[in-house]
Amino acid sequence: xxxxxxxxxxxxxxxxxxxxxxxxxxxxxxxxxxxxxxxxxxxxxxxxxxxxxxxxxxxxxxxxxxxxxxxxxxxxxxxxxxxxxxxxxxxxxxxxxxxxxxxxxxxxxxxxxxxxxxxxxxxxxxxxxxxxxxxxxxxxxxxxxxxxxxxxxxxxxxxxxxxxxx
Numbered sequence: 825x826x827x828x829x830x831x832x833x834x835x836x837x838x839x840x841x842x843x844x845x846x847x848x849x850x851x852x853x854x855x856x857x858x859x860x861x862x863x864x865x866x867x868x869x870x871x872x873x874x875x876x877x878x879x880x881x882x883x884x885x886x887x888x889x890x891x892x893x894x895x896x897x898x899x900x901x902x903x904x905x906x907x908x909x910x911x912x913x914x915x916x917x918x919x920x921x922x923x924x925x926x927x928x929x930x931x932x933x934x935x936x937x938x939x940x941x942x943x944x945x946x947x948x949x950x951x952x953x954x955x956x957x958x959x960x961x962x963x964x965x966x967x968x969x970x971x972x973x974x975x976x977x978x979x980x981x982x983x984x985x986x987x988x989x990x
Contacts, residue, residue: 825873826887826896828866831859858883858904865901870916879919882907888934895940899931911945911963911971925963925971932960941967 860866865883872878887898894916902909910926911934924943932946943965950959961976 890940891938893940
């Protein structure tokens with residue numbers, strides 16, 4: 825299960841624990857990190873209902889689950905310290921996090937194949953607030969490393985053959 829909550833407007837931000845195990849937790853105190861907001865993203869809590877553990881990914885702007893496998897993909901603006909901005913794919917069964925794109929850009933339209941093996945998303949490096957312009961590029965990851973731009977502004981119109989059978 826994964827969820828996000830907006831922080832209370834009237835109270836100071838809570839301390840953020842990045843793991844359910846207190847020995848492994850990294851505590852960030854209020855005032856030392858950026859604020860949660862629509863632009864910066866909100867913390868994504870990933871709760872394992874079998875063992876009761878919770879993983880926290882800070883400043884997530886969007887996320888999506890694979891339809892048939894325990895895989896989650898999310899876009900984060902990073903925490904300004906240990907977590908850099910980008911796109912992360914998480915194998916929920918093993919807990920492994922794989923960064924497939926690392927840039928401080930705006931992300932939109934996250935998509936995963938049914939089994940979570942392939943991913944696609946839109947990225948814009950120009951203006952994070954302008955989500956209406958023609959400045960978006962399509963990125964694709966075939967599961968064998970990092971995502972790359974396959975079509976962008978000024979790209980020639982060509983057909984992109986993507987194997988759809990799994």
